[in-house]
Amino acid sequence: MKAAIYEQYGPPEVLEIREVAKPTPKVNEVLIRVCATTVTATDCLMRRGEPRWSRLLLGLGKPRKKILGIEFSGDVEAVGQNVQRFRRGDPVFGAAMINMACCAEYVCLPEKAGLALKPAPMTYQEAAAFPDGALTALTFLRDIGKIQAGQQVLIYGASGSVGSFAVQLAKHFGAHVTGVCSTSNVAMVQSLGAARVIDYTQQDFTREAETYDLIFDAVGKTTFSRCKTALKPGGVFLACGMTEFLWPVLPQMLWTALTGGKKVKTGSSNAHPERLDFLKGLVEAGALKSAIDRVYPLEQIVEAHRYVETGHKKGNVVLTIEHSDNMR
Numbered sequence: 001m002k003a004a005i006y007e008q009y010g011p012p013e014v015l016e017i018r019e020v021a022k023p024t025p026k027v028n029e030v031l032i033r034v035c036a037t038t039v040t041a042t043d044c045l046m047r048r049g050e051p052r053w054s055r056l057l058l059g060l061g062k063p064r065k066k067i068l069g070i071e072f073s074g075d076v077e078a079v080g081q082n083v084q085r086f087r088r089g090d091p092v093f094g095a096a097m098i099n100m101a102c103c104a105e106y107v108c109l110p111e112k113a114g115l116a117l118k119p120a121p122m123t124y125q126e127a128a129a130f131p132d133g134a135l136t137a138l139t140f141l142r143d144i145g146k147i148q149a150g151q152q153v154l155i156y157g158a159s160g161s162v163g164s165f166a167v168q169l170a171k172h173f174g175a176h177v178t179g180v181c182s183t184s185n186v187a188m189v190q191s192l193g194a195a196r197v198i199d200y201t202q203q204d205f206t207r208e209a210e211t212y213d214l215i216f217d218a219v220g221k222t223t224f225s226r227c228k229t230a231l232k233p234g235g236v237f238l239a240c241g242m243t244e245f246l247w248p249v250l251p252q253m254l255w256t257a258l259t260g261g262k263k264v265k266t267g268s269s270n271a272h273p274e275r276l277d278f279l280k281g282l283v284e285a286g287a288l289k290s291a292i293d294r295v296y297p298l299e300q301i302v303e304a305h306r307y308v309e310t311g312h313k314k315g316n317v318v319l320t321i322e323h324s325d326n327m328r
């Protein structure tokens with residue numbers, strides 16, 4: 001099968017399309033014929049092997065797993081003998097997360113991994129662009145941030161993948177949502193349901209009188225120290241970005257947990273199937289949709305990585321997979 005391979009950490013040009021062996025499902029696994037996958041900010045970090053500590057997981061000198069791609073949509077091609085939830089032909093979507101390998105014609109996942117039936121109203125492209133951003137926004141807002149109806153919630157980086165889902169989810173949970181993005185994304189963030197949008201190129205929300213119960217930095221471009229004055233007493237700063245701003249977060253989290261007052265929290269996305277099913281229900285109820293910026297064929301993965309690496313994509317960038325056996 002065709003797959004996008006990287007044998008060393010580096011710029012987008014380390015990615016190559018090659019023929020590799022098609023995976024075979026184990027007894028508890030599902031083999032998926034991938035229709036679409038994505039390039040996320042996290043894929044770019046994994047390709048570069050950054051931050052450096054991530055190489056403890058990814059491979060010290062070079063990547064252990066050679067196929068990138070953390071989310072997908074497609075159809076079940078075959079199932080292992082112990083699989084109960086899926087049958088050949090089921091349209092599915094999901095998140096392979098750190099196991100990656102979705103930038104290929106086929107991927108194998110355990111039945112109990114982040115895998116669910118594709119929401120009926122979504123195209124394969126929309127479904128592929130959904131799991132990572134939506135699961136991350138859900139983990140941070142609901143599980144870590146304990147969002148409550150009526151709260152004032154600010155989403156910083158509201159036009160990215162995680163941010164665009166966070167705006168919609170915060171609204172779904174009944175919060176009053178303020179989104180922060182640049183001028184060209186104001187209309188998009190409004191259309192996702194933000195009651196108020198702040199253009200960070202014109203206005204600094206930390207210098208305004210308005211304060212928030214939750215500030216979710218969905219893109220890793222601000223800090224607790226900067227946002228502290230904009231938090232209400234007891235307010236929470238949620239840090240999700242895997243950027244240079246993450247390193248002070250762990251000591252801040254420990255320190256603010258021990259002291260009263262404003263808190264810092266972080267964590268990592270959880271792809272349990274029940275969570276995907278919950279989000280699928282929201283899609284089917286019309287409360288959640290994927291924002292798609294650009295679509296590239298898998299063969300143009302290098303261009304897609306170059307674009308995502310600019311840090312200014314709007315929502316999601318999708319890769320479509322044309323199958324060599326499309327004539328079947």
Ligand SMILES: NC(=O)c1ccc[n+]([C@@H]2O[C@H](COP(=O)([O-])OP(=O)(O)OC[C@H]3O[C@@H](n4cnc5c(N)ncnc54)[C@H](OP(=O)(O)O)[C@@H]3O)[C@@H](O)[C@H]2O)c1
Nearest residue numbers: 041136157159160161162182219221241242268269312313
């Ligand atoms: N902890 C976890 O489990 C987890 C899971 C998933 C992702 N992540 C991390 O979350 C981060 C975001 O991922 P993503 O895929 O959502 O990113 P993304 O889509 O690539 O983010 C791009 C968006 O960020 C906005 N942006 C860029 N600079 C900004 C600034 N200075 N202020 C405000 N907004 C700015 C851009 O809007 P403008 O063009 O308007 O500037 C753009 O729309 C990454 O660091 C990723 O690794 C963490």
